[in-house]
Amino acid sequence: CNSIQVFICICFHQCTDLFFTFLSFALKHLNTFGISHGSCVLYPSHKLPTSCVVLNTTNGSRTIVHYSNLPELTLSDFTKINVSEYSWIHFEGRNPLEYVKMIRHVMASNETRRKAGEREITVSVELEKNKPNVGKLLPLGDVVIVSRLYATLNGYHSAEEAALGFRVKAKDGLAEKNCT
Numbered sequence: 566c567n568s569i570q571v572f573i574c575i576c577f578h579q580c581t582d583l584f585f586t587f588l589s590f591a592l593k594h595l596n597t598f599g600i601s602h603g604s605c606v607l608y609p610s611h612k613l614p615t616s617c618v619v620l621n622t623t624n625g626s627r628t629i630v631h632y633s634n635l636p637e638l639t640l641s642d643f644t645k646i647n648v649s650e651y652s653w654i655h656f657e658g659r660n661p662l663e664y665v666k667m668i669r670h671v672m673a674s675n676e677t678r679r680k681a682g683e684r685e686i687t688v689s690v691e692l693e694k695n696k697p698n699v700g701k702l703l704p705l706g707d708v709v710i711v712s713r714l715y716a717t718l719n720g721y722h723s724a725e726e727a728a729l730g731f732r733v734k735a736k737d738g739l740a741e742k743n744c745t
Contacts, residue, residue, distance in 0.1 A: 588613045604646045611635050640666040648674050653687040656706075658699040664690075668705045695719070704736050 591613065595602050614633035621627070637660040648654065648671055656664045668688055675685040690706035692699055695718040703709060709731065716727035 587615065604650075606638065606642050608635055637663065638667075639663060640670070643667045644670060648686060649678070651686055652684065653689065655689045655691070656702065657691045658693060658696055658702055661696065661698040661701055665701050665705065668702070672705075700734075703731065703734050706736060709735055 592602065611634050612632070614631070614635055616629055616631045619628045619630065640663055654671055656668060658664070668690075671686055671688055678685050687707045688705065689708035689710065690702040691710040691712075692703060692715045693710075693712040695715055699715075711727060711731055713724075716724070716731070719727070719730070721727035721730055
């Protein structure tokens with residue numbers, strides 16, 4: 566634990582200039598590979614979120630050290646994006662009640678697209694941690710990704726059992742679920 570604390574202090578609190586360098590580096594590489602970031606909300610006064618994965622090659626376990634001081638995306642932020650430019654939008658279960666509103670915004674766009682005979686936007690949701698209200702995302706996703714931890718915390722003992730159990734609670738017509 567002390568090693569991790571020292572690591573965090575060195576990397577996340579004493580290297581403010583380094584974070585701006587990382588941001589420039591990240592944006593440059595996104596541009597190099599043709600990955601659009603024009604719709605991203607940028608917070609110039611905040612540090613670039615950073616994750617470090619420490620992998621134990623002996624037993625395969627991993628530890629993820631993550632730092633972010635960014636605020637969560639809001640419906641107000643999301644509605645500034647022209648969702649019709651996207652074919653797939655993914656939501657992680659970080660801010661479920663706000664994400665429900667965002668997904669409903671996508672669903673309204675899908676209704677318009679359906680009437681015009683256009684392909685609908687696929688919505689995927691990820692249920693990883695057992696945060697309050699995260700289950701409200703389950704019936705809204707066209708694709709639902711469920712972690713082993715979330716499945717276990719909801720009383721399931723195998724991937725098959727979880728898939729069958731969550732399928733009942735999922736969006737009508739959802740054909741299959743996989744648990745990892």
